[in-house]
Amino acid sequence: MHMIESGNVAAATGVKLARAGVIAAYPITPQTPLTEKLSEFVASGQMEAEYIPVESEHSAMAVCIAASSAGARAFTATSANGLLYMNEQLHWAAGARLPIVMCVANRGIGAPWTVWNDQQDSMSQRDGGWIQLYANDHQQIIDSVIKAFYLAEFVSIPVMVCYDGYLLSHTYMPFEQPDQTLVDGFLPDFKPKNALDPENPSNFNTVTLPDVRPDIHGNIAPGYMEIRHCLHQDMRKAMMVLEEIDMKFQETFGRGGHPFVEPYLCDDADHVVVSVGSLSYHFRDVIDLLRKEGVKVGVMGIQLYRPFPDKAIVDALQGKSSVFVFEKALSYGNQGPLYADIKAALYPCDNKPAMHNYILGLGGREIKTAQLLETVRTACSKPKWLGDTPIWLGLKCQE
Amino acid sequence: MKQDDFSTLISRSDPGPGDGGRTGSWRVLRPVIDLGACIPSKTNKRACFNCWFYCPDGVVSKTIPPVIDYEYCKGCGICAEECPAGAISMIEEAHFMEEKNDECI
Numbered sequence: 001m002h003m004i005e006s007g008n009v010a011a012a013t014g015v016k017l018a019r020a021g022v023i024a025a026y027p028i029t030p031q032t033p034l035t036e037k038l039s040e041f042v043a044s045g046q047m048e049a050e051y052i053p054v055e056s057e058h059s060a061m062a063v064c065i066a067a068s069s070a071g072a073r074a075f076t077a078t079s080a081n082g083l084l085y086m087n088e089q090l091h092w093a094a095g096a097r098l099p100i101v102m103c104v105a106n107r108g109i110g111a112p113w114t115v116w117n118d119q120q121d122s123m124s125q126r127d128g129g130w131i132q133l134y135a136n137d138h139q140q141i142i143d144s145v146i147k148a149f150y151l152a153e154f155v156s157i158p159v160m161v162c163y164d165g166y167l168l169s170h171t172y173m174p175f176e177q178p179d180q181t182l183v184d185g186f187l188p189d190f191k192p193k194n195a196l197d198p199e200n201p202s203n204f205n206t207v208t209l210p211d212v213r214p215d216i217h218g219n220i221a222p223g224y225m226e227i228r229h230c231l232h233q234d235m236r237k238a239m240m241v242l243e244e245i246d247m248k249f250q251e252t253f254g255r256g257g258h259p260f261v262e263p264y265l266c267d268d269a270d271h272v273v274v275s276v277g278s279l280s281y282h283f284r285d286v287i288d289l290l291r292k293e294g295v296k297v298g299v300m301g302i303q304l305y306r307p308f309p310d311k312a313i314v315d316a317l318q319g320k321s322s323v324f325v326f327e328k329a330l331s332y333g334n335q336g337p338l339y340a341d342i343k344a345a346l347y348p349c350d351n352k353p354a355m356h357n358y359i360l361g362l363g364g365r366e367i368k369t370a371q372l373l374e375t376v377r378t379a380c381s382k383p384k385w386l387g388d389t390p391i392w393l394g395l396k397c398q399e
Numbered sequence: 400m401k402q403d404d405f406s407t408l409i410s411r412s413d414p415g416p417g418d419g420g421r422t423g424s425w426r427v428l429r430p431v432i433d434l435g436a437c438i439p440s441k442t443n444k445r446a447c448f449n450c451w452f453y454c455p456d457g458v459v460s461k462t463i464p465p466v467i468d469y470e471y472c473k474g475c476g477i478c479a480e481e482c483p484a485g486a487i488s489m490i491e492e493a494h495f496m497e498e499k500n501d502e503c504i
Contacts (some may be wrong), residue, residue: 156406216415220410230408
């Protein structure tokens with residue numbers, strides 16, 4: 001069934017189709033109407049779930065941790081400062097290997113206060129042990145939410161589904177709503193690997209010491225280093241699982257095929273623009289215009305940011321003349337996080353492209369097609385290394 | 400790839416004494432029960448046991464008289480706070496150290 005709705009409703013519908021059992025959310029700013037929609041689904045009986053309104057995002061994640069530990073399929077959503085307020089619990093959820101799924105409607109972080117779109121919030125959480133998927137449109141939002149539950153539960157790692165605040169969260173777009181019976185056939189029931197069980201009581205995530213030590217039965221139990229190493233190895237292996245899930249999704253629903261990066265006119269391109277989220281679709285108009293001018297340029301959207309799909313990125317970018325990374329986030333005092341990651345991935349290659357880093361759209365600053373067109377046209381005409389200092393686009397009153 | 404290949408190492412332990420080490424060594428104040436005032440001890444009836452009920456570490460026995468396992472009691476003092484007869488006093492560990500030292504002399 002096709003529907004025309006907001007990105008938030010696409011996300012909520014995905015959560016409903018995935019039959020999440022516990023939803024915990026803080027209902028006020030910086031929350032989006034996504035959780036409001038879920039509360040309607042639950043109140044009207046369209047969704048059989050426990051809906052728990054909480055007093056903070058920290059508590060929302062704490063409830064999800066408890067629910068997931070008890071074996072329930074748990075979901076929450078947040079944005080910006082709300083995501084940061086969860087921070088301590090986010091690391092806990094990953095370390096405890098709980099397959100929670102969370103939507104992040106990407107927004108700028110205060111101070112100064114802003115509620116508009118950029119990607120600083122989730123980008124700043126890249127090192128916490130969560131898998132991060134980024135959606136470019138409403139169809140990808142609903143599809144990613146369903147795939148996210150599959151992936152999270154298979155690899156026992158929580159998954160963030162990120163999509164641009166306002167640009168996707170509040171705009172209306174047509175998308176296909178997957179059939180419930182098909183989703184039920186696609187998504188296996190949640191069988192937690194480790195869950196609380198009154199019949200078989202046990203302590204989870206008890207204190208570890210710097211070294212390994214015997215448990216109460218005298219067997220050597222893994223220490224902190226072993227447990228964290230296992231998380232890292234599983235994160236890397238999760239890429240193969242995502243690829244399999246994406247293939248299965250494509251067989252069932254007819255959509256997919258780009259689990260890691262989504263290239264557009266990149267094969268024969270000399271220059272490639274790289275960005276994350278809806279901006280990569282915005283760029284397609286720019287690419288079409290430049291192609292008409294005879295500039296061999298393409299754009300690549302990053303669909304999976306953690307674990308970092310370095311092989312797919314190197315395969316797509318090595319040998320190109322230049323790569324322009326456009327980001328709505330910044331590691332202050334350094335570079336854009338994606339730029340730094342891509343540059344590191346390309347380091348071992350013999351034929352490295354020149355790279356530019358552009359920072360734009362922070363705090364919802366409007367990004368105009370004409371501005372992107374001019375920037376990429378100029379960049380393609382002088383495809384040489386400019387140093388690592390990011391170039392800020394759209395600054396108005398400079399000091 | 401199977402689901403079982405993932406999350407093979409976590410921190411999980413069966414409940415039992417001593418998983419966190421002998422936590423009695425953390426204690427600064429030691430709860431000591433005055434059996435003359437303690438309700439089950441005084442009446443010889445299986446009544447009260449607030450100390451057993453409220454102990455967050457489960458180191459007080461539900462027996463007449465109640466016995467505190469000092470190997471694991473951290474000395475939080477909840478039992479003393481909850482005892483309706485005021486039969487439990489919290490005494491500085493230093494006091495028992497001195498007693499022990501006196502014995503040695």
